[in-house]
Amino acid sequence: MAETERKNPGDEDVSGTKQTGEDICPTCNGSGEIGHKACPDCGGSGRITVIVGDA
Ligand SMILES: [Zn+2]
16 A cells, blocks of 8 residues: 555645644535536545645
């Protein structure tokens, strides 16, 4: 499983990076798909990684 650094187009940063969190993908509203195809922004997960950045 070397998928930890995988980054989807809708992600602001790589998952697991400091000061990031998961959020509902605004493109598909968390459904993970657009129409009957996987959402290109979140890769079908329905969630994106966003930078929280509270520093
Ligand atoms: Zn999406």
